[in-house]
Amino acid sequence: MTKTNPGRFFEDYKVGQVIRHAVPRTIAEGERALYHALYPARHALYSSDEFAADCGLDGSPMDDLIAFHVVFGKTVPDISLNAVANLGYAEGRWLRPVMPGDTLHSESEVIGLKQNSNGKSGVVYVRTRGVNQVGETVLEYVRWVMVRKRDQDADAPETVIPELAAVVDPADLIIPEGLSFASYDFELAGEPHRWSDYAIGEKIDHVDGVTIEEAEHMLATRLWQNTAKVHFDATNRDDGKRLIYGGHIISMARALSFNGLANAQMIVALNGGAHANPCFAGDTVRAWSEVLDKAETAAPGVGAIRLRLIATKGDSAGFPLKGDDGKYLPEVLLDLDYWALMPT
Missing domain, CATH: 3.10.129.10 (Hotdog Thioesterase)
Structure with a gap:
């Protein structure tokens, strides 16, 4: 019996399925240093504790996209290990800043499925949440991914395509406390x-x-x-x-x-x-x-x-x-x- 993980294929997903992704990740200052080394990132709020404090925050948060990458990365073994392509995003919101020392884990709910006409793959829609060490959601988004089928003869699931907002309403934007x-x-x-x-x-x-x-x-x-x-x-x-x-x-x-x-x-x-x-x-x-x-x-x-x-x-x-x-x-x-x- 194999103990390795081959990843999920299209026919392994069911609408309503909730997946808790391994492994929680504690975000330290080293993440910020590596992020700023990899990209020419220099927005002041994410570079200086003093600048952030002058803007009413308790020190400089981690760059927003650090939170996105960490939360996204956790989902890959369960959602896109056998993906053909990552197709799109919608309804993403950053709900609270991620500070150095926070620990994040990710959870995804399958909200839609559609098999492609060639029968070789299908599109999986998931809503993913990034959750911190005290159970607060720091980030949420929907993405859809084209995933290979393991068995091309497997029956196609009922097609469910979620209705997604084209734009996050400004009234729903969360401004950090x-x-x-x-x-x-x-x-x-x-x-x-x-x-x-x-x-x-x-x-x-x-x-x-x-x-x-x-x-x-x-x-x-x-x-x-x-x-x-x-x-x-x-x-x-x-x-x-x-x-x-x-x-x-x-x-x-x-x-x-x-x-x-x-x-x-x-x-x-x-x-x-x-x-x-x-x-x-x-x-x-x-x-x-x-x-x-x-x-x-x-x-x-x-x-x-x-x-x-x-x-x-x-x-x-x-x-x-x-x-x-x-x-x-x-x-x-x-x-x-x-x-x-x-x-x-």
Whole structure:
């Protein structure tokens, strides 16, 4: 009898099934240092205890995407070990900051299933929660994944496709307790641009680029304990290449967005996202953003800004995202829609 884990296949999932993922992870300051070494991340709120304290917080939280990567990584052995592709995200919300010393574990509920017409795979929809050591949910999101079938002759399950909101309502954004930008130091933050300076429809070219290295993406993926075979095993793909973890591109693009959006300090919601095309070592990632919406909040001096973050290979702006067939052009790597908090 085998004791190893081959991962779940499409026919192993049932709507309503709840999966508690191993292994809990205590987040220490070393995670922050490695994250800032892997990406050009330098938003002030996540870099300085003093800056964060001046904004009403009890010290500098861990970067929002550290929480995302840790929670996501826990789910891989149970959700996407046998995945063909991670297809999208919706209804993501950061519910409370993760502080150094917090311990996170992940839980997922299967909320939808749809077998593909070829009978070889199907799409699994899960709602995942990241929970801290006192049982508080710090992060939740929905994602859907195309997963291989173990037995192509296995009966197709009843199709259930969940109804998902296209955008997280601004009224449902959670503002961290005590957060205030009333005395915000724009000089220390790095840019003078405030919430009121941005216009809906405005596009910002973040100018800078970073060439992806093989060793860095594998270090990052191991850091988040993501065990997906396509990221490590060069024999897992016909082309013999290791696929760059999509979250690596999200973090890279978010870090690049500092140039032009230095004051978009905290990510509080993930409205949607698509990993449009694969990325491989040697590709140079650039990014641009579009302002989609703005909303006021009840916190002193804090506004919410909805941003569309695009990561590309090569030039960062100046070409359409999709071709006449409605598919993403091959240069497009990431199309991410999120809400962030910014001083008004």
